[in-house]
Amino acid sequence: MTREIRHLVVIGTGLIGGSVALALRRAGCVGRITGVGRSAENLQLAVDLGVIDDFSHDVAQAVADADMVLVSVPVSASADVFRAMAQNLPADAVITDAGSSKQSVMAAAAEYLPNPSRFVPAHPIAGTEESGAGAAFAELFDRHWCILTPDEATDADALARVRSLWEATGSRVMQMDAAAHDEHLAAVSHLPHVAAFALVNAVRKSGGDDPFRFAAGGFRDFTRIASSSPEMWRDIAMCNREALIAKLDALITELGVLRAAVDGGDADCLLTEFAAARAARDAWLLKYGDEL
Structure with missing residues (x-):
């Protein structure tokens, strides 16, 4: 009640x-x-x-x-x-x-x-x-x-x-438990926000007259949360820094794998990694999609 x-x-x-x-x-x-x-x-x-x-x-x-x-x-x-x-x-x-x-x-x-x-x-x-x-x-x-x-x-x-x-x-x-909360949210909330900020900055710094000119729906959807409050997300990153650093390291590792595959022309590796990510995301949506 x-x-x-x-x-x-x-x-x-x-x-x-x-x-x-x-x-x-x-x-x-x-x-x-x-x-x-x-x-x-x-x-x-x-x-x-x-x-x-x-x-x-x-x-x-x-x-x-x-x-x-x-x-x-x-x-x-x-x-x-x-x-x-x-x-x-x-x-x-x-x-x-x-x-x-x-x-x-x-x-x-x-x-x-x-x-x-x-x-x-x-x-x-x-x-x-x-x-x-x-x-x-x-x-x-x-x-x-x-x-x-x-x-x-x-x-x-x-x-x-x-x-x-x-x-x-x-x-x-x-x-x-509070520690478990901070660990989980570092992965599925704090890391995506930091990644969105980083992606927008990577494009912003890429050069050219207008690097965003041809950005379309995919870029907009991925970076929507980069329009969130910078002050708020600065504070979250600082207050949960230990858990967030571990998730950032994991993301950097994954980006390193993809960079090496692109640099080495390893199409099979790219396909394997992309397919695994797609399967994991589809499984998440199937299990929890009604809760979103």
């Missing part, structure tokens, strides 16, 4: 934070919603669009009456947010987040929150390349996974309330 949220404070009222607010309004399980951020223009837009009811630029002031706090900021900013809210946070308030890496955020919560057992880390695996409150929409999380990464110290009531929150957004909720 969905647990009612009396006063939700959304710190970072952009695509993810705004979409959570709209999804909870759709579910009818939230009362007042306060947005927190630096941009008065974005926050006023969120009010005008009905995403939030009111806003503040002061984290400590905003959370003083909250029973649920969603931290939806770049992962490297989590520590500053936790530090700012620590003195004013009600003892019974529950905190969750939406960061794409979990171990670094959990370490920050343990260091700065007065009762880190009331923090339940979460990662909704949904998004677009757009940003800001104007990009938010209530259906963003429908049927997408949201991974919770509690540890042995996590309060059971807080965990139940956060699970209820994410289920109310339309997410399918599962739990996972």
Whole structure:
């Protein structure tokens, strides 16, 4: 059963934070919603669009009456947010987040929150390349996974309330060890974003008057996520650097195999590698395509 949220404070009222607010309004399980951020223009837009009811630029002031706090900021900013809210946070308030890496955020919560057992880390695996409150929409999380990464110290009531929150957004909720989460997401989320940025830069630096002139659908589809926030993905790469380096090394190895085959005219190797990749992708879509 969905647990009612009396006063939700959304710190970072952009695509993810705004979409959570709209999804909870759709579910009818939230009362007042306060947005927190630096941009008065974005926050006023969120009010005008009905995403939030009111806003503040002061984290400590905003959370003083909250029973649920969603931290939806770049992962490297989590520590500053936790530090700012620590003195004013009600003892019974529950905190969750939406960061794409979990171990670094959990370490920050343990260091700065007065009762880190009331923090339940979460990662909704949904998004677009757009940003800001104007990009938010209530259906963003429908049927997408949201991974919770509690540890042995996590309060059971807080965990139940956060699970209820994410289920109310339309997410399918599962739990996972934080280290396992960071390892898996480095491969299927963080690496593709870094690769998309690298591909666009490789073409950009390739020379000629307009190297993108003949780019078409395939290039557009592959590089769509390179339109995502550079600041956000810089932070994710830094906060999950160990796992990401291992995945980058694996990609570099695969590119080396293909480069050697092209350089050596080894058509059989190329066919074998391309066919194996196609088969793996087709098998993934067959097994999980309905979940995408």
